[in-house]
Amino acid sequence: xxxxxxxxxxxxxxxxxxxxxxxxxxxxxxxxxxxxxxxxxxxxxxxxxxxxxxxxxxxxxxxxxxxxxxxxxxxxxxxxxxxxxxxxxxxxxxxxxxxxxxxxxxxxxxxxxxxxxxxxxxxxxxxxxxxxxxxxxxxxxxxxxxxxxxxxxxxxxxxxxxxxxxxxxxxxxxxxxxxxxx
Numbered sequence: 001x002x003x004x005x006x007x008x009x010x011x012x013x014x015x016x017x018x019x020x021x022x023x024x025x026x027x028x029x030x031x032x033x034x035x036x037x038x039x040x041x042x043x044x045x046x047x048x049x050x051x052x053x054x055x056x057x058x059x060x061x062x063x064x065x066x067x068x069x070x071x072x073x074x075x076x077x078x079x080x081x082x083x084x085x086x087x088x089x090x091x092x093x094x095x096x097x098x099x100x101x102x103x104x105x106x107x108x109x110x111x112x113x114x115x116x117x118x119x120x121x122x123x124x125x126x127x128x129x130x131x132x133x134x135x136x137x138x139x140x141x142x143x144x145x146x147x148x149x150x151x152x153x154x155x156x157x158x159x160x161x162x163x164x165x166x167x168x169x170x171x172x173x174x175x176x177x178x179x180x181x182x
């Protein structure tokens with residue numbers, strides 16, 4: 001692979017390339033994956049391509065494809081959105097869109113790689129994320145990496161006929177450095 005941006009043991013993070021939009025479309029339309037991402041609307045290639053083009057051009061977004069190192073296939077995407085260059089903060093996003101790679105540690109490694117990139121390359125001071133309060137496996141991963149529960153977005157999303165809470169979790173650079181040195 002020639003377009004490696006960040007290389008881990010199991011995954012490679014690289015800029016989106018033509019063909020990645022097929023995985024994104026299939027993943028976002030898959031009923032099981034839609035459930036985990038709280039997606040409600042169907043997407044097609046045109047919509048995905050337009051969204052990717054907009055995100056790639058955005059100055060406050062860093063969007064990367066997650067590539068399974070052993071197969072060289074795209075399996076998801078990760079990003080920083082709403083990068084604030086004055087406050088040195090951003091919102092972290094992760095979506096594994098290929099169910100065959102779930103529970104293999106790819107989400108954990110991707111999160112660790114992105115946190116390192118955010119603090120050590122982008123010079124962020126704060127990284128935050130939003131996670132469904134019932135998504136205990138994801139919360140456990142984020143806490144293991146050092147994220148702290150900061151608050152609750154009460155009834156923030158409508159899902160299966162009810163409103164669901166989301167947690168706001170945050171990680172400061174100094175906390176991550178202290179956590180990494182343990």
